[in-house]
Amino acid sequence: MQLFAFGINHHTAPLAIREQVAFHAENLKQALLDLVDHRPVKEAAILSTCNRTEVYCxxxxxxxxxxxxAEFHQLKTHAIEPYLYTLPKQEAVKHAFRVASGLDSMVLGETQILGQLKQAVKTAEQAGTMGTLLHKLFQRTFSVAKEVRGTTAIGANSVSMAAAAVRLAQRIFPSIHEQNVLFIGAGEMIELCANHFAAQRPKHILVANRTLERADLLAQRFGGGAITLNDLPDHLAAYDIIVTSTASPLPILGKGMVERAIKARKHRPMFMVDLAVPRDIEEEVGEMDDVFLYSVDDLAQVVQEGMDSRQVAAAEAECIxxxxxxxxxxxxxxxEIVPTIRALRDHADRFRRQELExxxxxxxxxxxxxxxxxLMARALTNKxxxxxxxxxxxxxxDERTELEALLRRLYHIHHE
Structure with missing residues (x-):
């Protein structure tokens, strides 16, 4: 039973590296099966978010x-090793507990990671790659996270990536109330962002998604409209604020599409937040004069503001x-000693059966x-x-002295 965890996160690797090793939801089960079937790995679970990719096994x-x-992502091992952290046994346990408790997040104390970790465990269970060790690890992990959040103020003065996106937009535009907001994607992150932006009562909200039904379902909550991703080129120019977070392996907004939108807007500024990993917006878009493009890493400084109040709670959480x-x-x-105990019992049971017969x-x-x-009692004692x-x-x-002391301890034999 050898617990081991490894991965990269926002502390160890830039976005350009993180997006290369991200696992997409649709191929995560296959990845788990591939790992367990083709490597000497008995159990496995994979946590893949915009800020981290971690394998627990x-x-x-x-x-x-x-x-x-590395091979799964068609990379050379040496290309990612400088960014990897490897965590054997006790270090892996501590890391899992800290991640679930929000102590290792870009946003200290944020709660979204706990849901993402639970989903990772659910996916591993569905793939059949969870066993006794990982089941126990994550059961205990979720219990620790609940204790931390229930007994400390780690979640007080809530800040989040979504809140940070709104604060950044407010630096660009005097009033979000006068702007049109476009959300690309309809997942949990977009839903969080939509809640924050909708609270500022923007002029109009539009949700673009691969499936129109899901986009419409989210848009209806905020009195907005819905389109498919294929319709984006026709609508992009009308929106001042764009927030995107999809699972697309390739960029959705290329430089050419954004250039045409800026031209149609007569160079009025466009604020963009790309929360996807891999990125939804081509990196070159950020070089354009009239575009303010922010990635998940760019939000870190904004998120850090207002975090001081959580530091005392974090220290309490670390103790837990x-x-x-x-x-x-x-x-x-x-x-780990169960096999030895079982072997000892089997050994003793053979003596018992022999003498009983x-x-x-x-x-x-x-x-x-x-x-x-x-006679039987004497024979058993002798054996x-x-x-x-x-x-x-x-x-x-010295070896005899050590063994004698150990036997005295085992059999509770005291010196006269």
Missing amino acids: NTEEPQQAIEWM VESRVRSFVDWMETR HAQRLLARGEDPQQVME FLHIPSHALNHISG
Whole structure:
């Protein structure tokens, strides 16, 4: 039972690297099956968000799991190793607890990561790649996250990527109330952003998505309109604020499309927030004079504002995590000695069966039951004590002293 976790996140890698190793929802199950079927990995779960890609697994050969991730994304291992963190056993437990509790997030104490981690576990369960170790790890992880959020103020003074996007837009436009807002995608992140922007009562809201039905469902909540992604070129120029977060592996808004929109707008500024990994908007768009383009990494500074009030709570949360890590590691170590305990019991049971069968044969021949019982008890005692006695008699020096002390401790033998 060897717990191991590895990955990259916003602390260790820029967006350009993170987007290369991101897993898309539609191929995540296949990725898990591929890892477990073709590598010496017994269990696996993958967490892939805009800020991190992490693999949690039960394996005796961690390097092969790392090589698999590089190969899966058609990369050389050395291309991602400088950005990787590798976390064996106790470090992996602590990391999982900190991630779920919002202590490792770009936004300290944010809650979205907990839902994303739960979804990652659900996907692994559906793929059949969860076993005893990971089930126990994540069960404990969610319990720790609940304790942290319930007993500390880590979630107070809520800030989020969505709130940061609104604050950035307010730096560009005097009033969002006078602007048209376009959301590209209809997932959880877009829904959060829509809630924040809708609170500013913009002039109009439009939702663009691959499927019109889902776009319309979200748009109706905010009194907005809905279109498909194919309709974007015809509508882009009408919108001052664009927020995008899809699972598309390729950019949705290219430089050419945005150039045409800016020209149609007569160079009125356009504010864009790309929360997708990989990016939905071509990087070159950010070089245009009339476009203010922000990625998830660009939001970090804005998010940091107002975070000081959470620092004391974070220290309290770290203490909770530390204590719960020790408890889980104790459980893992106990599980690791189960085979030895089972072997000891099997060994003793063989002695029991042998002597019981011998005693039954004696009784069948009419031997005195009292003598048979005494004989069986003496034989069992001799067999149980033969191995430690033999070991003591055949070693010397410090090794003998250490073994004698251990046996006294095991059998509660005290010096006279």
